[in-house]
Amino acid sequence: MRALVVEHGDGGPVRFADVDEPRPAVNEALVEVRHIGLNLGELKHVDQWAAGAVHGHDAAGVVVRAAADGSGPPEGTRVAVGMAPHAWAERVAVSPARLGVVPAGVELSDAAALGVAGVTALRVLRTRSLLARRVLITGASGGVGHFAVQLAALAGARVTAVVGGPGRAVGLAELGASEAVSDLSTVEGRFDLVLDTVGGPLLAGAWDLLAEGGAIHLVGTSSGLDTTFPAGSLFGFGAPRTINTFGDTTSPVAEELTDLLGLLAGGRLSAGVGTRGDWEDVGAAVRALFGREVRGKVVLDL
Numbered sequence: 001m002r003a004l005v006v007e008h009g010d011g012g013p014v015r016f017a018d019v020d021e022p023r024p025a026v027n028e029a030l031v032e033v034r035h036i037g038l039n040l041g042e043l044k045h046v047d048q049w050a051a052g053a054v055h056g057h058d059a060a061g062v063v064v065r066a067a068a069d070g071s072g073p074p075e076g077t078r079v080a081v082g083m084a085p086h087a088w089a090e091r092v093a094v095s096p097a098r099l100g101v102v103p104a105g106v107e108l109s110d111a112a113a114l115g116v117a118g119v120t121a122l123r124v125l126r127t128r129s130l131l132a133r134r135v136l137i138t139g140a141s142g143g144v145g146h147f148a149v150q151l152a153a154l155a156g157a158r159v160t161a162v163v164g165g166p167g168r169a170v171g172l173a174e175l176g177a178s179e180a181v182s183d184l185s186t187v188e189g190r191f192d193l194v195l196d197t198v199g200g201p202l203l204a205g206a207w208d209l210l211a212e213g214g215a216i217h218l219v220g221t222s223s224g225l226d227t228t229f230p231a232g233s234l235f236g237f238g239a240p241r242t243i244n245t246f247g248d249t250t251s252p253v254a255e256e257l258t259d260l261l262g263l264l265a266g267g268r269l270s271a272g273v274g275t276r277g278d279w280e281d282v283g284a285a286v287r288a289l290f291g292r293e294v295r296g297k298v299v300l301d302l
Contacts, residue, residue, distance in 0.1 A: 001018070001019060001020075001021055001089060001090040001091055002016055002017070002018060002019075002089070002090055003016070003017060003018075003019045003054045003086075003088060003089035003090065004016060004017075004036075004054070004055055004056060004088040004089070004279070004282060005017045005019065005051075005052050005053060005054055005055060006046050006049045006050065006051050006052060006053050006055045007046070007051065008046065008047065008051045012046055013043045013044075013046040013055075013286065014043070014046070014055050014088070014282060014286070017052070019054055019089065021091065022086070022089070022091055022092055022093035023093065024065065024067070024068075024093035025093070026067065026068040026069045027067050027068075027069050027071055027072075027095060027096070028067055028072075028093040028094055028095055029063050029065065029066055029067045029072045029073065029079075029093070029094055029095075029096065029099065030063070030064050030065035030091060030092075030093055030094075031059070031061045031062065031063055031064065031079060031081060031091065031092050031093075031094050031099075032061045032062050032063075032064045032090070032091055033059045033060070033061040033081070033087070033088075033089060033090055033091060033092055033302055034059075034060060034061045034062065034108050034109075034112075034301065034302055035059060035060045035061070035108055035109045035111075035112035035299050035300065035301050035302065036056055036058065036059045036087065036088045036112060036279060036299070036300050036302070037058035037059065037060075037112040037113045037114070037115060037116075037117075037297060037298070037299050038056075038058075038282075038285060038286070038289060038297075038298040038299075038300065039057065039058065039115075039116045039117060039143060040142070040143070040220075040222060040289050040290075041116075041220060042055065042056065042057060042116070043286055043289060043290075044290070053086070054085075054086035054087075054088060054089050054092075055086070055088050056086070056087040056088030056089075057082070057083050057084055057085065057087050057115055057116055057249075058081060058082055058083070058084075058087060058112060058113070058114070058115030058116055058117075059080075059081040059084070059087040059088065059092065059112055059115075060078070060079065060080045060081060060102065060108040060109065060111040060112035061078075061079065061081070061092075061108065062076065062077065062078055062079070063075050063076060063077045063079055064091070067096060071096050072095075072096030072099060073096070073099060073101055077101055078101070078102040078108055078111075079094075079099045079100060079101060079102060079111075080099065080100040080102055080111035080112065080114055080115065080257050080261060081094055081098060081099060081112075081115065082098055082099075082100065082114060082115030082116070082118075082119055082253045082256075082257050083098055083115050083116055083119060083249050083253050084098040084115075088279075090302060096254060097252035097253070097254050098252070098253055098254065098257075099254055099257070100114070100253075100254055100257025100258045100260070100261050101258070101261070102261055103261055103262065103264075103265040104265075105265055106261060106264045106265050107271075109271075109273065109276065109299050109301065110264060110271035110273060110299075111261060111264070111271075112299050113143075113271040113272065113273050113296075113297040113299050114257060114260045114261070114264075114271065115253070115257070116143075116144075116249075117142075117143035117144045117146070117147055117297060118147045118256070118257075118260045119253050119256045119257065119260070120144050120147075120219050120246065121144050121145075121147035121148035121151055121195070122147070122151055122256050122259065122260060123246070123248070123256065124148070124193075124195050124217045124219060124246060125148060125151050125152055125155060125193075125195070127193075127215065127217070127244075128192070128193060128215070129155075130152055130155035130156055130157040130192075130193065131155065131156035131157070132156060132157075132158075133156075133157050133158070133192040133193065134157065134158050134160070134189060134190065134191045134192055134193075134211070135152045135157040135158070135159050135160070135191060135192065135193045135194070135195070136160045136162065136187075136191040136193070136194045136195070136206060136209065137149055137152065137159060137160070137161050137162065137177075137194075137195045137197075138162040138194070138195070138196045138197055138198045138202055138203075138206065139162070139163075139164075139196075139197035139198045139220065139222055140161030140162055140163050140168075140169075140172055140177065140180065141161075141163050141164070141168040141169070141172065141295045141296070142197060142222070142294075142295075142296075143272070143296060143297045144195070144197050144219055144220065145161070145195075145197055146175070146270075146272040146295070146296045146297070147260075147269075147272070148195050149161055149172055149175045149176055149177050150175045150176055150269055150270065151269070152176070152195075153175070153176025153177070154176070154263075154268060154269075157193075158178045159176055159177045159178055160177070160178060160179050160180075160181065160187060160191070161177040161179070161180040161181070162180075162181055162182070162184065162198075162202065163180055163181070163182055164182060164292065165182050166182060168182070168295065169182070170295070171295070175270065175272075184202065184205040184206065184209065185205075187209060189209075190209055190210065190211035190212075190214070191206075191209050191210055191211060191214060192211050192213070192214045192215075193214060193215055193216075193217070194206045194209075194210060194214070194215070194216040194217065195217050195219060196216055196217065196218055196219065196220070197219050197220035197222055198220065198221070198222050198223045199218070199220070199221035199222070199223050199224075199225060199227055200221070200223035200224070200225030200226065200227055201223075201225065201227065201228075202223065203216070203218070203227045204227050204228060204229050204230075204233070207229065207233065207234075207241075207243070208233065210241050211241075212236075212238035212239040212241065213238070213239035213240070213241065214241050214242075215241070215242045215243075215244055216241075216242070216243045216244065217244045217246050218243065218244065218245050218246060219246045219247075271296075271297065272295075272296030272297050273296060273297050273298075273299045274294045274295040274296035274297060274298065275288060275294050275296075275297075275298045275299070276298075276299050276300075276301070277300055277301070278300060278301055279300040279301065279302055281300070282300060285298050285300060
């Protein structure tokens with residue numbers, strides 16, 4: 001079967017290759033993949049995976065063989081695949097812990113967008129009550145940011161979206177952002193929670209805007225820049241402020257996928273597929289991601 005595999009060096013980050021068919025364990029379903037969802041992080045940091053390994057974590061398709069132990073969805077079920085290894089292939093063996101059943105009325109292509117970005121946003125925003133709280137989201141026009149803006153607004157937060165430029169703010173108000181800015185110096189007040197996907201100087205600026213008892217959650221470093229905190233800025237009185245790392249890719253995601261798919265089915269969440277195409281054109285899609293030309297998610301059809 002065909003798959004997108006890790007390619008190190010100038011020819012990367014992925015290339016097509018013929019690979020062996022997956023051999024599901026007794027507790028794994030075999031899924032025929034119809035769509036894959038691309039994430040910037042997994043493409044920028046392919047050096048963390050072995051060359052030649054089937055890449056990717058997010059997809060959507062149909063179960064063609066249920067798990068032999070009877071767990072998980074039956075044959076014929078439409079499913080979202082989230083945070084699963086080796087997902088960018090024509091077929092993939094997946095644990096039910098990384099599957100969500102796609103409800104009627106939800107497009108499989110939208111379901112493919114949820115995995116890494118949607119689950120990450122949901123998990124961060126569930127760390128505290130957001131009702132009537134102020135939330136700052138950096139990289140708001142990207143995959144994680146797109147979901148975070150919507151989910152924070154649904155939870156009752158007043159959302160400030162930070163984007164790389166005025167043109168990147170298009171559509172964020174409709175998703176629930178109270179304001180969209182490209183310069184933190186224009187922002188007034190303090191924030192109870194910050195979801196940061198950018199890092200660099202922007203992170204240091206967000207720290208200065210964090211309220212007593214507030215928390216920053218680091219979910220990405222898309223800027224590629226170091227963060228320097230001025231002397232004394234990490235000291236303060238009052239309720240402690242915290243900076244939290246986030247990178248859980250091992251725990252089950254089925255529950256979160258089910259919740260996100262339910263919101264899609266109810267019309268309360270947009271998958272935010274900014275770029276849709278054929279997986280044969282993966283090179284162009286990768287270049288668009290790296291060039292920051294994509295708003296929301298990239299989904300490619302098999």
